Amino acid sequence: MLVRYLARRLFHSVFVIAGVVLVVFLVMHMIGDPARLMLRPEASQEQYLALRRQLGLDDPLYVQLGRFLSGLAHGEFGDSLWQRVPALPLVLQRLPATLYLTAVTVIIALPTAVVLGVLAALKPRAVTDRIITVLSLGGVSTADFWLGLTLILVFAVQLDWLPTSGYGGPQFVILPALTLAFRPVGRISQLTRSTMLDELSKAYVTTARAKGIPERLVLFYHTLRNAAIPIITLAADEMAALLNGAVVIETVFAWPGIGILLIQAIEHRDFPVVEAEVFVIALMVVALNLIVDLSYSVIDPRVRYS
Amino acid sequence: MNVQLTAPGTRFAATGRGEFVRALLRDRVTLSALAFVVFVVVAAVGAGVVSPHDPYAQSLLLRNEGPMTPADQGIAHILGTDALGRDQLSRLIYGSRISLTVGLASVLVSGVLGTLLGLLAGYYRGRADDVIMRVVDVQMGFPSLLLALVILYGAGSGFLNVVLVLAITRWTVYARVTRSLTLSLRETAFVDAARAIGCTNRRIIFVHVLPNLLSPLLVLATMEVATVILTEASLDFLGLGIQPPESSWGLMLAQGRQYITTAWWLVTFPGLAILLTTLSFNLLATWVRAVTDPVQRWRWLGVRQSSP
Numbered sequence: 001m002l003v004r005y006l007a008r009r010l011f012h013s014v015f016v017i018a019g020v021v022l023v024v025f026l027v028m029h030m031i032g033d034p035a036r037l038m039l040r041p042e043a044s045q046e047q048y049l050a051l052r053r054q055l056g057l058d059d060p061l062y063v064q065l066g067r068f069l070s071g072l073a074h075g076e077f078g079d080s081l082w083q084r085v086p087a088l089p090l091v092l093q094r095l096p097a098t099l100y101l102t103a104v105t106v107i108i109a110l111p112t113a114v115v116l117g118v119l120a121a122l123k124p125r126a127v128t129d130r131i132i133t134v135l136s137l138g139g140v141s142t143a144d145f146w147l148g149l150t151l152i153l154v155f156a157v158q159l160d161w162l163p164t165s166g167y168g169g170p171q172f173v174i175l176p177a178l179t180l181a182f183r184p185v186g187r188i189s190q191l192t193r194s195t196m197l198d199e200l201s202k203a204y205v206t207t208a209r210a211k212g213i214p215e216r217l218v219l220f221y222h223t224l225r226n227a228a229i230p231i232i233t234l235a236a237d238e239m240a241a242l243l244n245g246a247v248v249i250e251t252v253f254a255w256p257g258i259g260i261l262l263i264q265a266i267e268h269r270d271f272p273v274v275e276a277e278v279f280v281i282a283l284m285v286v287a288l289n290l291i292v293d294l295s296y297s298v299i300d301p302r303v304r305y306s
Numbered sequence: 307m308n309v310q311l312t313a314p315g316t317r318f319a320a321t322g323r324g325e326f327v328r329a330l331l332r333d334r335v336t337l338s339a340l341a342f343v344v345f346v347v348v349a350a351v352g353a354g355v356v357s358p359h360d361p362y363a364q365s366l367l368l369r370n371e372g373p374m375t376p377a378d379q380g381i382a383h384i385l386g387t388d389a390l391g392r393d394q395l396s397r398l399i400y401g402s403r404i405s406l407t408v409g410l411a412s413v414l415v416s417g418v419l420g421t422l423l424g425l426l427a428g429y430y431r432g433r434a435d436d437v438i439m440r441v442v443d444v445q446m447g448f449p450s451l452l453l454a455l456v457i458l459y460g461a462g463s464g465f466l467n468v469v470l471v472l473a474i475t476r477w478t479v480y481a482r483v484t485r486s487l488t489l490s491l492r493e494t495a496f497v498d499a500a501r502a503i504g505c506t507n508r509r510i511i512f513v514h515v516l517p518n519l520l521s522p523l524l525v526l527a528t529m530e531v532a533t534v535i536l537t538e539a540s541l542d543f544l545g546l547g548i549q550p551p552e553s554s555w556g557l558m559l560a561q562g563r564q565y566i567t568t569a570w571w572l573v574t575f576p577g578l579a580i581l582l583t584t585l586s587f588n589l590l591a592t593w594v595r596a597v598t599d600p601v602q603r604w605r606w607l608g609v610r611q612s613s614p
Contacts, residue, residue, distance in 0.1 A: 137588045
C-alpha cells in the first residue's frame with residue numbers, strides 16, 4: 001500500500017515540479033532581455049545582436065524551450081549568463097547557508113510556539129492567554145526587516161554582544177534566526193492554542209485526568225499528540241517559506257543563502273540561475289510535504305495510505 | 307470550546323466578576339486597536355491639516371536631528387528629522403496615505419477578483435472549477451514574493467504596479483476560501499428552495515450565497531490588509547515598491563537603514579507605525595471572527611449585557 005502511495009505521490013510531484021519550472025521559464029523570458037543589461041550603454045547594435053546570438057536568445061521561444069527541456073531532462077540548466085559557470089552548482093553552493101538558517105529558525109520557533117500555545121490554551125481568556133495572543137499577533141504583524149534592523153541596533157550596535165551581519169561561527173546565526181522565528185512563532189502558537197482548546201474538551205482528557213495522570217503528561221503526551229497533525233502541517237508550511245530563501249532577511253544580515261542569489265539573478269535576468277534555483281526549491285518543498293504526509297501515520301496510527 | 311458551549315450561562319455566572327474584569331481587559335485591547343486604526347485613517351485623510359510641517363521641506367542645517375529638536379519655525383520636530391532635514395512626523399503622516407491606500411486598494415481588487423472566481427468555481431463546479439483551481443494550485447506552488455519580484459522587474463515599480471502585483475499575488479486566498487464555503491452552501495436547503503421557486507443562478511449566487519460569505523470574507527480581508535501592508539514594505543525595502551519622491555512607511559524604513567547607527571529614530575518610528583497598524587488590523591480581525599462565530603458570540607453578548 002505504502003509503495004503504491006509513494007509511487008503515485010512521486011508521479012504527481014514530477015508534474016508539479018515540471019509545471020513550476022516551466023512557468024518560471026516562460027515568465028522570465030517574457031519580462032526581460034539579459035543581453036541589454038550585460039552591455040555597456042554605448043554598445044553598438046551589432047554588439048547587442050552578436051551577444052544575443054551567442055546567448056541563444058535570438059532563437060524562437062519554442063527552440064529555446066526545447067533546449068531548456070532537454071537540458072532539464074539531463075539535470076542541466078546551462079551556464080549562468082553573468083558568472084559564466086554552471087547554474088545548478090552555483091545554487092547548490094549557496095544551499096547550505098539557507099538550510100542552516102532554516103534549521104536554527106525551526107529549532108527556535110517550534111518549541112517556543114508550542115509551549116506558548118499550550119500555556120494560552122490552559123486558561124482561555126485569562127491574562128496569560130491575552131498576553132500570548134497579542135504577542136503572537138505581534139509576531140505576525142511585524143515587518144521582518146524592521147525587526148532585523150532593530151535587533152541589530154540593540155544587540156549588535158548598542159550592547160555589542162553579537163556581530164551585525166555576515167556568515168561564520170554560531171554567533172552569526174542567532175540574530176537572523178531570531179528575526180525569522182517571530183512569524184512562525186506567532187502563527188503556530190495561535191493554531192496550537194485553538195487545537196489544544198478543542199482537544200482538551202474531549203472525553204479522553206477527562207479520563208486521563210480522572211486516572212490521576214500528572215497534568216504535565218496529560219498536556220504534553222496525551223493531548224498534544226492528538227493536536228500535532230495541524231501543528232506540524234502549519235510548521236511545514238512555514239518551513240517551506242523559509243526554504244524559499246528569506247530574500248529580505250538574507251539581505252539585511254548579508255547572509256550568503258539562496259535568497260540573495262535569487263534576487264540578484266532576477267535583477268540581472270540570469271535565466272539559468274533563476275530556473276535552477278526554482279527547481280531546487282520546488283524539489284525541497286515537494287520532499288518536505290511528502291515527509292510531513294508520511295509523518296501523519298507515525299503520529300496517528302489510524303492514518304493509512306492508499 | 308465545547309465545554310463552554312454546553313452551559314454558557316452557568317459558567318459565566320459562576321465565575322462572575324473575575325470573568326467580567328478579564329473580558330473588559332480583552333475588550334480594551336480591541337477597543338484600542340479600533341481607536342488606532344481610526345486615528346491613522348483620520349491622520350491620513352487630514353494629512354494637510356494635522357501635519358506640523360511640510361513633508362517635503364528640507365533643511366540642510368537640521369539633518370538627522372533627534373526627536374524633539376526645535377524647528378526653524380513652528381512646532382518642534384517631535385520625531386526628529388531625516389537625512390534631508392525633513393520633519394519625520396509629517397512624513398509619517400503623509401506616508402500613511404500611500405501605505406493605507408496600497409493596502410486597501412489591493413485588498414479590494416484581489417478580494418473582488420478572488421471572491422468572484424471562487425463563487426464561480428464553487429457554485430458551477432465542473433470545467434470552471436477545474437480551470438480556476440489548477441491556476442490557484444500552480445500559483446500557490448510559486449513563492450509569492452518571487453512572483454511579485456519578477457512582475458515588478460518586468461513591468462517597473464510605482465504605486466499602480468505595486469497595487470496590481472499585490473492583488474495578483476493574493477487573490478488565490480479569497481478564491482480558495484470562497485470556493486470551499488460555496489461548495490457547502492450550494493447544498494443547503496435554502497439554495498434548493500430558491501432554485502425550486504425559479505431563481506436564476508445569478509440571483510442565487512448574489513442574493514442567497516454571497517451574503518452568507520460576508521463575515522468570513524470580512525475577517526480574511528481585514529487580516530489581508532495587514533499582510534499586504536507588510537509585503538508592500540518589503541517591496542519598498544528591496545527598492546521595487548514606491549519610488550521617491552512619493553513616500554510610504556516601507557520606503558522611509560529603507561531610506562533610514564543606512565543611518566541606523568547614528569539616527570535610530572529613522573528606523574524605529576516608521577517600523578512602529580507599520581507594527582501598530584498591522585497589529586490593530588489583526589486584532590480587529592480576531593475580534594470580528596469571535597463575534598460572528600455563533601459558538602463564541604454569546605460570550606461577547608453576555609459580557610455586554612452584564613456591564614453597568
